[in-house]
Amino acid sequence: MRIPVEKFELENGLRVTLSQDNTAPIVAVNLWYHVGSANEKAGRTGFAHLFEHMLFQGSENVGASEHFELIQRAGGTLNGSTWLERTNYFETVPSNQLAIALWLEADRMGGLLSAMTQTKLDTQRDVVKNERRWSVDNQPYGTCWEKLQELSFPESHPFHHSLIGSMEDLSEASLDDVAQFFRMYYTPDNAVLSIAGDFDPEEAKALVRKYFDPISRGAGRPALPSMGLPPIFGKPLRNIVEDDVSLPRIYMAFRSPIFGSDQYYAASVTGAILGMRRGSRLYRSLVRERQTAADAAAFTFDLAKGADLLVIDVTGRPGISAEELEQEIVRELDALLRDGVSDAEVERAVALIRTDTISAMQTASERADRLSMFATLLGDSDFVNDQTDKYAAVTTDRVNRFIRDRLIPENRATLVYIPRVQPESVSRDAEVAVP
Amino acid sequence: MNETKPQPGPSREYHFPKFEIRSLDNGIRVLIAPVRKLPVVTVLAVIDATATSDPEEKEGLAELTAQALRDGTKEIDGTELILELERLGTSLEVGADWDSTVASMTVLRDKLDDSFQLFSDVIMSPAFRNEDIDRLRSERLAERLQILDEPRGLAEESFARFLYADGSRYAEPMSGSSESVTAISREDVVNFHAANYSPDATTIIIVGDLSAAEGMTLVEKSFGKWRGNRALRAEAVDRQGNPAMASQIVSKADAAQAELRIGHVGVPRSHPDYFSIVVMNAVLGGLFSSRINLNLREAHGYTYGASSYYDWRRQAGPFVISTAVQTEVTGNTIAETMKEIDRMRTEEIDSSELSLATSYLEGVFPIRYETTAAIAAALANMVTFELPNDYYDAYRSRISAVTTADVLRAAKEHVDPERLQIVVVGDVATLKPQIEALQKGELTVLEYAKP
Numbered sequence: 001m002r003i004p005v006e007k008f009e010l011e012n013g014l015r016v017t018l019s020q021d022n023t024a025p026i027v028a029v030n031l032w033y034h035v036g037s038a039n040e041k042a043g044r045t046g047f048a049h050l051f052e053h054m055l056f057q058g059s060e061n062v063g064a065s066e067h068f069e070l071i072q073r074a075g076g077t078l079n080g081s082t083w084l085e086r087t088n089y090f091e092t093v094p095s096n097q098l099a100i101a102l103w104l105e106a107d108r109m110g111g112l113l114s115a116m117t118q119t120k121l122d123t124q125r126d127v128v129k130n131e132r133r134w135s136v137d138n139q140p141y142g143t144c145w146e147k148l149q150e151l152s153f154p155e156s157h158p159f160h161h162s163l164i165g166s167m168e169d170l171s172e173a174s175l176d177d178v179a180q181f182f183r184m185y186y187t188p189d190n191a192v193l194s195i196a197g198d199f200d201p202e203e204a205k206a207l208v209r210k211y212f213d214p215i216s217r218g219a220g221r222p223a224l225p226s227m228g229l230p231p232i233f234g235k236p237l238r239n240i241v242e243d244d245v246s247l248p249r250i251y252m253a254f255r256s257p258i259f260g261s262d263q264y265y266a267a268s269v270t271g272a273i274l275g276m277r278r279g280s281r282l283y284r285s286l287v288r289e290r291q292t293a294a295d296a297a298a299f300t301f302d303l304a305k306g307a308d309l310l311v312i313d314v315t316g317r318p319g320i321s322a323e324e325l326e327q328e329i330v331r332e333l334d335a336l337l338r339d340g341v342s343d344a345e346v347e348r349a350v351a352l353i354r355t356d357t358i359s360a361m362q363t364a365s366e367r368a369d370r371l372s373m374f375a376t377l378l379g380d381s382d383f384v385n386d387q388t389d390k391y392a393a394v395t396t397d398r399v400n401r402f403i404r405d406r407l408i409p410e411n412r413a414t415l416v417y418i419p420r421v422q423p424e425s426v427s428r429d430a431e432v433a434v435p
Numbered sequence: 436m437n438e439t440k441p442q443p444g445p446s447r448e449y450h451f452p453k454f455e456i457r458s459l460d461n462g463i464r465v466l467i468a469p470v471r472k473l474p475v476v477t478v479l480a481v482i483d484a485t486a487t488s489d490p491e492e493k494e495g496l497a498e499l500t501a502q503a504l505r506d507g508t509k510e511i512d513g514t515e516l517i518l519e520l521e522r523l524g525t526s527l528e529v530g531a532d533w534d535s536t537v538a539s540m541t542v543l544r545d546k547l548d549d550s551f552q553l554f555s556d557v558i559m560s561p562a563f564r565n566e567d568i569d570r571l572r573s574e575r576l577a578e579r580l581q582i583l584d585e586p587r588g589l590a591e592e593s594f595a596r597f598l599y600a601d602g603s604r605y606a607e608p609m610s611g612s613s614e615s616v617t618a619i620s621r622e623d624v625v626n627f628h629a630a631n632y633s634p635d636a637t638t639i640i641i642v643g644d645l646s647a648a649e650g651m652t653l654v655e656k657s658f659g660k661w662r663g664n665r666a667l668r669a670e671a672v673d674r675q676g677n678p679a680m681a682s683q684i685v686s687k688a689d690a691a692q693a694e695l696r697i698g699h700v701g702v703p704r705s706h707p708d709y710f711s712i713v714v715m716n717a718v719l720g721g722l723f724s725s726r727i728n729l730n731l732r733e734a735h736g737y738t739y740g741a742s743s744y745y746d747w748r749r750q751a752g753p754f755v756i757s758t759a760v761q762t763e764v765t766g767n768t769i770a771e772t773m774k775e776i777d778r779m780r781t782e783e784i785d786s787s788e789l790s791l792a793t794s795y796l797e798g799v800f801p802i803r804y805e806t807t808a809a810i811a812a813a814l815a816n817m818v819t820f821e822l823p824n825d826y827y828d829a830y831r832s833r834i835s836a837v838t839t840a841d842v843l844r845a846a847k848e849h850v851d852p853e854r855l856q857i858v859v860v861g862d863v864a865t866l867k868p869q870i871e872a873l874q875k876g877e878l879t880v881l882e883y884a885k886p
Contacts, residue, residue, distance in 0.1 A: 001473065023472045024801050025447035061438050065733055069724045073791050074443065075798010094798050099441035106437070126736025126761075130692070134739045134759045137691035140584040198447065211437060246580040278505070279521040284514060291570060294577035317577050344522070351524035355543055359475050362806040 001358050002385045003367055006201065012217045013189025016208055017371045017381040019196040021364065027197035029101040030090040030368035031109075032376040034192075035185035037165075038084050038158035038224060038305070046128065046165010047173055049082040051181050053124040055089065056080070060111030064120060067104055074100050077365075084149075084159055085304060086376055092365045095198035099207055102195075106211035109191065112182050118175060125170055132164050140245045141417050151239045152253045152309055152413045158224055159303065187218025194371035194381065197364035227306030231255065232411035240322075242420040247294060248322035250329060251415040252312040254406050259304040260378045266402040267300055267310050269394045272349035273341055274298035274332075275312060279348060282314060285332055292320050292328045304377035310406070322418045333407055340400040350391050357387050449801045451827035452810055455647040462635030463658050466814050467650035468642040470807055476547050476643030477807035479539040480558055481815045484631035486533050486609050487671040487750075493619050494604070495611020497531035499571055500627045504529050504538060504557045506567035513567055516553060523550045527557065532609060533671065533748045535819045536631075541808050544644045548653065555657035558637070561628065568621045575616045582608075586687060586759070586860050589883065590694035593685045594858040597676065598700060598753055604671040605752070633663035638818045643807040673751040675700040675854065680876035682857040684866050685883050693765045693861035697772060699854040701754035704747040704820045711845035712745060714837040717792035719743050719779050719846070720756055724791060726775045727756060735771065737764045749820065754850065762861050766869030769857065776855075779846040783839045797831040 006018040037048045058064040071078045076093030091101045136142040146162035153160040193212070195204055232255055257263035275282045275298025286293035294315045301309040316325040360366045367384075374383035454468035486497045505527055506513035520526050525542040538558060542550045582588035592608050599606035607615070639658065641650040702712070713721075720727035720743025731741040737760045746752035760768045804810050804827075817826055857875055859866055860883075870878055 021472075024805060025449050026801055026805065061440070065724065065729060069791060070440070072722055072724055072795040075794050075800075077799055077802060092802050094443075094446055094801070096444040096446045097798075100443065103437065103441050123733065123736040127732055127739055130737070130759070130761055131739035133692040133761065138586050138694075138759070140581070214437075245584050247577060247584075277517075277521060277526050279514075279517040279526075284517075287574070288514065288570065291573060294574065294581070315577075315581070317573065318580060348518065348521045352521055352526075355475075355524035355541065358473060358543060359541055359806070359808075362473055362475065364805065 001361065001388065003361060005371070005382050005385065007381060008205070010188065010209065010212055012213065012215055014212050015192045015375055017192070017194045017375060018199070018201055018204055019194070019367055019371060020199060020201060021196065021367070022198045025095040025198050026092060026364050027095045027098050027195060027199050028090065028092040028364035028368040029098070029105060030088065030194045030196070030365070030372045031105055032086050032088045032192050032372040033186060034085070034190050034376050035087055035221070036083050036085045037161065037163040039185065040161070043169055044173060044177060045161045045169045046163070047169070047177060047181065048087060049164060050124065050128050050170060050173055051178065052080050052082045052087050053128055054116065054121065054178055055108055055112065057120045057124065058115035059108040060114050061107050062104060062115070064115070067108070070100060070104060076101065082163065084163060088369065088372065090365060090369060098195070098199055098204065102207050102211050105193070106215065109186060109188065109212070110215040112186065113179055116175060116178055121173070121175055121178065125173065128164075129167060129170055132167065136164055141243060141249055143241065143243070144251055144415065144417070147239060147241060148251055148253055148309070148311070148413070148415050151237050151415055152255070156225070157229070157306065158227060159306065184218070184221055188212060188215050189217050190221055192372050192375040192381075194368040194375070196367035196371065224305070229255065229307040232406065232408070233413060234410055236409055237413040238416065240416045240418060243417050245417060245419050247318065248316040248320070248325055248419065249417040250312075250314050250322065250325055252329060253309045253413040253415070254411050256300060256308040256310040256406060258306065258308050259300070259302045260383070263402060264300070264308065265390050265394050266398040267308065267406070269346060269349045269353070269391065270399055270402055271298045271300050271310050272353060273345045273399070276349060276352055281336070281345070282312065282329070282332060286314060286328050290328065292317055292325065322416050326414065326416065336403055337407060340403065341396060343396050346394065346396050346399055350394060353391050354388050357391070451804060452642070454814060456824065457647075457651055459634070459655060459659055461659070461661055463654070463661065464638040464818075465651060465654050466638060466640045466818070467647040468810055468814065469646055470642055470810060471644050474544040474644050475541060475807050476544055476641065476645060477539060477541045477811040478551060478554055479537060479640040479811040479815055480554075481638045481640065481818045482536040482538075482558070482632055483636035483665060483668055484531060484536040484627070485668055486531055487604050488631060488669045489604065489611070490623075492615055493611075493623055494607045494615040495575065496619050496623055496627050497536060498610040499568075499575065499616065499619055500624050501529040501531040501536045501538070502571050503563055503568060503624055504561050506564060506571070507562055508556050508560050509562050510556070512562070512564070516557065520550055520553060525550050527554065533605070533752070535815070537815060539808070539811065547645070551653050552657055558632065559658070559661050563621060563624050563628070565621050568624055572616055572619065575610065576613055579613045579616070586690060586692070586694040589685060589687070590696050590858060590860040593683065593860060593881070594696040594698070594755070594856070595753065597683050597858050598698070598856050600672065600674040600676045602672060603674060605673060605750070630666040633665045634658065634661045636665035640811045640814045640818070642811040642814070671748075671750045673700055673703075675856070677856060677876070678854065680853060680855050682870050682875050682878045683859070684863055684870060684878070684880045685858065685860045686863045686880060687860050687883060688862060690762065690861040692759045693762045693859050693866060694759045695765060695768060696755055696757055696858045697769065697855055698753050698755035699851055699856060700751050701745045702849055703749060703751050705749070708845055708849065710833045711837050711841040712849055714789070714792050714796065714834065715779070715842045715845040715849070716743055716745060717796060718784055718788055718842065719775065719850070722792065722795060726779070727772060730771050730775060731758060731760070731768060735764075735767070737761060737768050747820070762865045765859060765861070765866055766873055769870075769873055769875070773852065776850055776852055780850060780852070783843045786839060789837070789839050789842065793834050793837060796834045800831055
């Protein structure tokens with residue numbers, strides 16, 4: 001299965017991919033800016049994400065809240081999201097509304113700063129602080145991603161710090177920071193635009209040129225500090241966190257080949273063998289057979305610079321301690337290192353990934369997002385059509401080599417969540433060691 | 436920059452996918468929608484086996500029965516079944532809600548025939564092995580702990596219990612409580628399946644890359660010999676517990692936020708005002724650009740998001756305003772929300788607000804149905820709520836027919852400030868003075884003890 005891909009580049013460096021599909025009168029517009037939390041400077045954790053919020057606060061010809069209103073009035077859906085390496089903005093609209101979606105994206109890429117005010121920044125800072133409370137601080141295991149990044153990447157590494165940021169750093173962010181960040185990263189040569197769905201190619205190209213051509217190229221983004229890392233951690237890493245939870249949970253991360261590399265596909269298949277759906281090793285063994293876990297999953301983070309992570313995520317059953325749960329996982333890993341995986345396990349994983357990959361291509365928004373992803377992270381949107389072949393080419397040998405190289409004890413970062421011991425039980429039972 | 440906003444071109448026509456309705460002699464209904472864009476097919480069974488039919492003190496039986504389908508038949512055990520389906524690139528999703536049990540899978544076209552046979556076998560003749568029921572019960576108990584650890588889960592369940600009268604099935608969690616799940620035996624599961632899973636209570640929906648004839652051949656071959664008759668479905672009592680306004684704080688010491696739910700018992704899905712209510716709710720709290728979200732998030736920065744919804748069920752589900760706010764501004768949040776409710780009920784909205792809601796709902800309609808799974812779910816919704824066969828064809832014209840007067844009438848009749856119930860999960864010491872100052876009916880404080 002292939003989707004059409006037509007690419008061109010504007011003089012200002014904006015790379016554009018079109019993918020036509022006229023089955024329904026729907027079109028998706030998707031922009032990836034090649035900037036994420038990794039690009040934040042010291043003392044400004046969370047800024048890339050706060051900045052994403054500011055992009056919905058109006059621009060040269062668009063009022064506050066008007067971006068949302070215009071797209072919803074056009075009968076469309078929209079949002080944005082921030083990740084370690086990128087920030088994306090997207091809308092899906094009825095196909096006769098393509099122009100307004102492109103116009104809105106161009107208006108904020110070309111002229112955000114005149115609309116920025118201290119009041120808007122202060123309000124969005126409060127919104128983001130509430131987002132942090134909602135998704136991290138008031139959520140069981142909610143600190144897992146920032147703790148996992150902190151544990152798995154050295155302090156100097158751009159992936160080390162929290163994406164949502166600390167309350168202190170969010171408080172420090174100023175309008176000056178907004179202006180600097182915008183000029184540095186929100187430029188056409190640091191973005192890719194994808195349009196998927198129902199459009200006339202000539203008309204779409206003309207609209208893209210009309211709205212984006214007038215925007216000037218940026219002065220060049222500052223280089224990221226070196227992202228390179230040795231292939232393994234070199235020693236077991238661990239962190240134990242007390243949280244307001246009833247059941248222990250263990251995240252175990254393995255340093256893993258970067259997204260899109262040849263070895264990445266073996267890592268991704270290993271993740272599916274270990275923890276994708278109910279037939280996976282961890283689920284079958286720990287949830288169904290031994291019944292020591294309530295749930296089990298494994299997946300890659302999909303980072304394209306320096307090193308990726310393969311992550312196992314297992315929650316214990318009531319009555320199972322964190323130590324017992326960890327032993328259960330380690331036993332499975334030992335078996336994997338000793339015996340490897342079978343052809344049938346690889347086939348199962350590849351078959352599931354294949355169905356997911358093809359099913360995802362049903363929606364215009366997913367097509368556009370993946371085109372932008374491959375253009376941004378791997379330099380070419382054409383990779384969207386290689387994925388099922390790349391997975392089909394993963395052999396049992398390649399998976400077993402990946403396991404032998406990377407699932408070893410020296411390459412495990414273990415993050416353990418344990419139920420917080422209530423103060424009264426500490427005093428009543430003082431000899432119990434609280435890690 | 437180009438200062439002028441572009442105008443839309445002429446819109447292209449859209450039709451919800453055509454589907455055929457057939458039936459077999461045994462009473463099973465079949466809906467098939469050929470959608471040939473990609474080699475993908477979604478298969479879905481809607482069974483009239485509802486959580487409202489759970490026996491008292493065995494709440495969660497419908498859900499446990501649905502989950503147990505995945506553990507195989509007499510011929511093939513759970514692990515073999517899972518592996519066989521996954522090698523075909525698919526897996527069975529199951530669940531029971533208030534108004535139906537649904538089993539579904541999405542599969543590539545060339546794997547459909549093999550996986551469909553397994554799909555039908557587990558629905559008609561599950562084995563319900565003792566050890567599997569024991570395992571599922573223990574899985575549910577672990578899940579209960581996880582739901583209640585989440586402030587959101589705790590708020591949802593506390594709100595339902597506070598809202599509905601004692602004895603209403605809607606007051607209890609859809610998948611049951613720890614006590615009720617513990618009380619469920621294998622015999623209960625076997626009996627529930629025997630009573631509620633039958634061809635005349637089942638509709639098979641197939642959407643994707645196949646013809647209606649190919650779909651019918653599959654269904655006849657797999658489900659043709661199934662026999663049995665349906666039991667009478669039990670309906671939930673949907674009476675509100677407190678007829679007057681009342682508030683409850685569920686204590687969670689040092690919570691980083693307050694999880695807030697405000698609402699009352701709404702109306703059944705079959706209510707003739709459905710479309711007016713949908714548009715009214717979009718303006719009040721349904722859209723990102725709704726009054727409640729713009730006020731609480733964009734003007735005040737109290738929250739990451741606030742929304743309102745009617746939970747549509749065969750009997751009256753809740754009408755809920757839902758948000759999570761910084762604990763210190765909970766009182767202000769409730770006061771601002773009340774203002775928006777009053778404004779909604781006293782003034783007609785202007786035509787621009789109306790057109791924002793209606794053009795949004797009309798416009799996103801095709802976007803909602805891009806996938807075979809979404810189309811199948813829409814058809815399942817039509818079956819569950821006994822909607823007319825032209826429901827999706829007529830949807831957009833029904834929405835655009837709603838007037839500002841209809842919206843005002845819907846707000847006056849279906850949003851009632853006198854009946855509002857407020858539940859907040861969070862830090863009592865900070866919350867209590869704020870809620871007391873609002874004087875919103877009797878205030879109770881519930882000490883939440885972990886099970």
